[in-house]
Amino acid sequence: SNRSSQYFPNMYEDVGYSTYSEGDVFPGNVEAQKPVEGTVSRGWMPYDYNDDNEGYASAKANLKNPVPLTEEHLTNGQVLYNLYCAICHGKNGNGVGHLVETEKILGVPSYDARPLTEGSIYHVLYYGINTMGSYASQTSIEERWEITHYVEALRADLLKEER
């Protein structure tokens, strides 16, 4: 169905450019333009490791979690984990989420099957690995570290159960 009629829409349409709008002045007609490469905005720091095998190994060995492990960060991590990760990795991290159960996505490993460090967890969240995509656009730096805390907690639980 169509939109209904409007009566004197004086201030209905945006004069300025609004989020996600189109505009002829922009390249590609897209309002959301990318920031210049190499610029750093306040409250955000670029990620130092490259998206390749050396970067992964280096992050796995050297990268440390700057967010302290507190109750609050852990619960935040749990909430975020259930939003973004549990759909494939499962609520308890055993690799059997709903999409795996219904065989939409296959081959999700359990967290106890591989050696993981906090650095490697963050690295994979940032860049993705093989079939898994990057979650950098959906989460902030702090949120990714909170998820890392929670993933480590899940992994510890799984390892204790298994051994």
Added chain:
Amino acid sequence: MINKKLHLSVWQFVLASVFVTFSMLQSAAQDLDTSDGEPAMPVEAEAAPEEDTIGDAAAGEKLFKSNCASCHKLYKRATGPALFEVTKRREREWLYKWIKNSAALIASGDAQANEIYNEYGQSNMNAFPNLTNTDIDNILAYTNTPKPVAQVLGPEAQAELAPVDTTMTNNIVLGALALVLVVLIVVLFAVNKTLKRFAEANGIQTEFEDEEAETRTPIWQAFIQNQFLVLVSAVFLLLASAYFAYGALMAVGVDQGYAPVQPIHYSHRIHAGVSQIECKYCHSSVRESKHAGIPSLNVCMNCHKQIAEVANETYQEGINEYGVDYNKEIQKLYAAVGWDEETQSYSGEEEPVRWVRIHNLPDLAYFNHAQHVQAGNIACQTCHGQVQEMEIMYQYSPLTMGWCINCHRETNVDLQGNGYYEEIHKELSEKRGGRQLTIADLGGLECGKCHY
């Protein structure tokens, strides 16, 4: 007779020769295959059929799905190569080594290993030291399962499956009933006519033939003469027209039920409903931003790198119930992000998807998603309806100012665990005898809160 026989034998001969050439071709192809895969070891060709029977394919399927399927498919290239009949291309011992620790094999300078490593963009395959040789045999047995023949349903079979069938029969039944009705009416009229003719012929006075009919006033004249009735109906008409005029005016600028056609047939029913993906997975900015953004296409590709086709029953459902080819819609996504399924890589040719925005507030109103969803703890469905059941998205709420204000009057502020409200909660709840605070109590109806 003899002629016919001869004819038949000629046909038989032709068929036989076709069969022979075919089987020859096939064996030739097989020879090619094996010699291609194992140039150094011609013995392999004899060993191959034997090897096929090693391992338990059913157990292998389980292992494959939990360990390998994230990067490998049987008949299609994924992150790694397609694995169908990999045993015919590689030695079994080599496969054991490769699967258990591919990195070590590459590091040892094995020529085959390095060739694969470089062909697939140097993406590391995980080591699987926990898999035993029998496990690997099982997996390899599974990779030899031939591709199932796709069930292409003929139109008859589809008609049998489809709900179209039931509506068809419904229509036929209804049509037949209508026909019977028409026939009955015609028959009744005919009977009436003949009876009347009989009555006339026999000179019988029927009660229907009223002699005083002409002296009686017509009904509309009687109506006009009755002034009370005229008054009542005039009042009724005025009220009705006022009702409809007011209703029409109140519907101006209300877009409830607005459901435009989107460039890609995206189904919230499948994603949020059937697959149970959280709302905030895709609309992640709802947690922090005024805008619950439309997800960018990288979010689509998080899953659809692996899901190039929907499940068979989902596909049939789409065709039968919604008239949509879901697989074609996924191809539209690939075209937009420039994903090449063959090489499993991005081509760099991107074209943003021009989604049609359904929920529009005038620019003079300020609405912030984060403060409603994150601080207010309001479920998505409260304002947007049961989105997880919508095949096509539509506007559920009217989004008028009255609708906003009504909710602000009725909803209690979520004060628990929110340090910001501690002070005011203590103060005001004492004053109001412990009554819960609504948003209106905190100034949620002031003009400047929403209209600056």
